[in-house]
Amino acid sequence: MTQLTLIQRSPDPEQSGRSTQRRPSLKDRFLAVGRSRLGAMLLVLATLIAIVWANISFTGYEAFWETHLTVGLGDLHLDFTLHSLVNDALMAIFFFTVGLEVRREFAIGELTSWSRAVVPVVAALFGLAVPALVFLLFVMGTGYEHAWGVVISTDTAFLVGALALIGPHATGRLRIFLLALAVVDDIGALSIIALVYTDHFNPWPLVVAAVGLVAVYFTRYLRGGRGPVYATLAIVVWLCFLASGVHPTLAGVAMALLIPVYRPNRRDVEHALDLARTFRQSPNTEYARAAANSLRESISINERLQSAWSPYVAYVVLPLFALANAGVRLDGEILAGAIVSPLAWGVLAGLVVGKFAGVFGSTALLRAFRVGEFGPGLTVDRLAGGAALCGIGFTISLFIVDLAITDETAQNEARVGVLAATVVALGIATLIFRISDAVRPREEAGLTLVRPVDPARDHLFGDPNAPMTIVEYGDFQCGFCLKATGSVQEVSRELGDSLRYVWRHAPLTRYHPNALAAAEASEAAAKQGKFFEFERSLFADQENQLPSDILRRAEELGLDLDRFERDLSSPEVAARVRDDMLDAEAMDITAVPTFYINGRRHVGPYDAQSLIRALQETVPDPTR
Template sequence: MTERSHAPRVVPEGLRAFLATETGSTSVLLVATLAGLVWANSPWGDTYDTFWHTTLAVEFGARSFDLDLEHWVNDGLMALFFFVVGLEIWREIKVGQLRDRRLVAVPLVAALGGMALPALIYYVINAGGPGASGWGIPMASDTAFVLGLLAVLGARCPAPLRVFLLTLAVADDVGAILVVAVFYTEKLNWTALLIALLLIALIVAMRWIRLWRGPAYVVLGFGLWVATVESGIHPTLAGLLLGITVAVYAPKDRQLLEAGEAVQALTRDPTPEQAREVQRSVQQAVSVNDRLQLLLHPWTSYVIVPVFAVANAGVQLDGATLRAAASSPVTHGVVLGLVVGKFVGITAGTWLPLRLKWGELPGNLQWGQVLGGAATSGIGFTVSLFITGLAFRDDPALQSQAKIGILTGSTVSALLGWLIFRLAWNKGGACAPPDAERSDSPPEPMPPITAADHTRGPADAPVTLVEYGDYECPYCGQAEEILHELRSRYGDRLRVVFRHFPLREIHPHAFPAALVAEDAADAGKFWEMHEVLFANQLALTDADLTRYAEEMGVRPWGDVPGHLARVDGVRDGGARAGVEGTPTFFVNGVLHEGSYDVESLGEAVEAALRAAPEPHPGNDGFSGQCEIRRNE
């Protein structure tokens, strides 16, 4: 059989929401980057530096606090960005993926490899030179750009790979912030540092005594940021520390029950007092961490990071600058660090803990997918530009060379990742449930084709190709293109049947998608819905499914009990016939043991055509069927 992936865990809804925001902001970030480049290279390019070096001061009586606009963005707004990063890190540690040590071990070691090797490559190239201090530039990946590229790849990048890369990105962000705090701090103001530590202690104490007053935290947080700026340590560390002090917890049954009762009371007696009680009980059911992420994450993704990109990506790309970059060890170090260092470091950092059995990959990912993820992780932008400004704050020429290296290395890494995914995807694969659910008993014959089956092609076709699939399986998405080509090649000699085999254990939205497909079948639109579901494999939430049905004129969730029984029955029949994963194919009732590319399936169809008897009504379960109710 082809390779199979075993993934007993699913992607949490909170993580899916985070991924959706990250990937959705990628286009905005890309536009902002291009805007910064165009502005800096336009006839008005001299206004770029003039604008971002304009001083903005905040005065408190006789005292004033002033920074230029670039530093307000890099030191102020980016502290809020890293605050959100801290929120996500703390949430993953407490209730998310980072609770499972076996799932954390591999991406953590991979992140270390992906930080250490790029830094080493850069330093070897620049040792003893004026650019030696920029070794931290190629260390960090840009989560938004990486996940945005993976979204473009669609079904070629399964959800477990996104979990792996997001966990890796969390560790990567922590490492980058520590590097900034420890190695890019020029001098310390011990008085300001002591004040910062006292403010952190006060915030922790307020949390310990369960004093939840938002304005108090805002005031203390702002004070911590000012103290950190004055201390000499980069204020992004303050944002991260604040993020991990925010309470996070999974909703408790008692809290959910109280919220539900409050809502019911409001429907019976809609008074202002009841409305306030509903608001209080609902808020208590959701942690402060989750509420802040919902509030702030769109702002950081769609406003703060794009503004940062405009303020930092503006490098002049004239002939002299490009010639200097082409021969600069700084540019060479950044490009090789991002392209080679990230790829080799993450790959080796993934292989080592797996070899030593320290942990496991989510979903037992294929190595081709891991290599593609390692390559795309070489897209370094936000933090790389951030460290560039710190490492070469007094040398604009080195800043330009490093920025050109970042843009070049990130582009090459994106292309390399895309190429690897294309090559790895062509090898095929399959999704399978946990080993514990597999049966050791001999398989039964495949259930015969009935009027309830979903078929394409004439009932008397000499060859029937049955697929057991699931709408969230990326490999089933690949198989759709292959089946279309086979139907075009063999015409009326081939009948294709699709049977549901949703893997609830690893594809949480596959079963609801199957139910909506059955709703469409009741309206005579199964294959139209079938195409829509496979075209939107990354958007199969209940809301998405409802929208697809309504746009098609289908009533969603119309006969849930009946459709549940049908889908479960089809799945059970497939399991008894030896189906263990998706996609699985039967050719004229015989399990297809080979790969499912066009050549392999085509050979199986050709063999079945040669062995097929002359069409005769009622000959067997695969030819001579009467008109199929759901035939296309």
């Protein structure tokens, strides 16, 4: 039996209870998901303005967006309409930022393992194929079979914004799943645009684009000045895609997938802190510039670009796209025609029914055959609501309408179908989420441990087959968690081999800025078999958990420092901590320590005697 020997510090006698990360206020929730919500609202507002504008003066609406802009020097010039400037240039920036986020998820985020990535990838592929088949069932024989691309794609911005607006509580895993699905979906849709809806294809510019993309990859090795190089190569690659006839927005995705992403190196962070201290002692321009550059370079360019461009995409690019593309006339004649139009119904059914069947059906099959990893919180009802949201095909759907359909009346009918599908999909998703929250059993609302104890995964001491189990969700910077370690030690002495104890991470990052780094460091130590030793050292000195302190502890414990630092930066370690945090979110854990006694949430004091009574009450008496 592994012995538990935890260092105790005398807690403040006035302190009792738990460290609490309060429920976000209305202001906090707005700030947390404000960009998604406000972006979605602006998108809706721009859509309504476009519809009103087009119905007041459709000629004026079209004339405005067909205004020509010419940019050039001498004989070299580019001629754009305002409409194509929005669709070809600005939307490339949108797909670039989306690609950056998914690149991060596959590199260091939730989707680093194939067992997790396979679920959204398969769902996206079925979400491309099934809607097209449903569409063809409706339009067969009408001459519009080639417009099947209208129903294949999900609008990523609307999807994320709608999830923030109408989604259920604790959407962390669902959001990651839907984002990964949407981007794979977008890549597939853009590839179909390139292959199916490209009239004039010239392969030679793509050769130059390929060279430019190779240069993008190797730019990461430059010592400085990478920003201007990336910007120049981005323009070159975009122009090459434009010249090839392939839709230039695909250039944004291609660029994003080659931008490096990595976790901050502890030594780089420590170096930045040293420079900041030097500047504090001797403030001057040289030290200020060195400290600023060091801080910036410690964060990957992927994350810096996401932070810089996301507000412009949410508040400018997407609303402009909606304003330029959603202007459909909705007079009585057009609506009457849409009601009896196989094209309009095909678009509506393809997006609403096809997307739901493709996404939800494929994930249900994967779950039934135990293929891939879903994770606690990504339940059937959550997947159903997310699948319904995938029927919002707004952006790419409106875009392909212009590419695939030339008749103005048919275009309007298809646009009516796209707009109707957006409203219906949003309504169905809202209904699913509200019903699922209302009927969800209480044990799924945080009272029952969502991830069973797994000796191969969990940090466990005691007999793995012991009849009694304590699972603690805690934070290494929390004074109350320190107090709880003494209680657990006393319980262990009292119950002996009848108890097994598991620690899981729930760092309160809002109040404990070093708690996440400490959790990841403990996981890196666990790679060398010293999780509990590292835990003891963290609790012994909670006030000093900076990168230098973490490395010092690793050295004092005799860990291989090179391996420890590699593990600290590995996606596996980050994903392990993130798993626990997402599990905690799914169980509505907002305070630490939070205990689960034999799988049931413990409510009340966590002194040793209270924990022992709770354990004994949940274990059947074999003599009865």
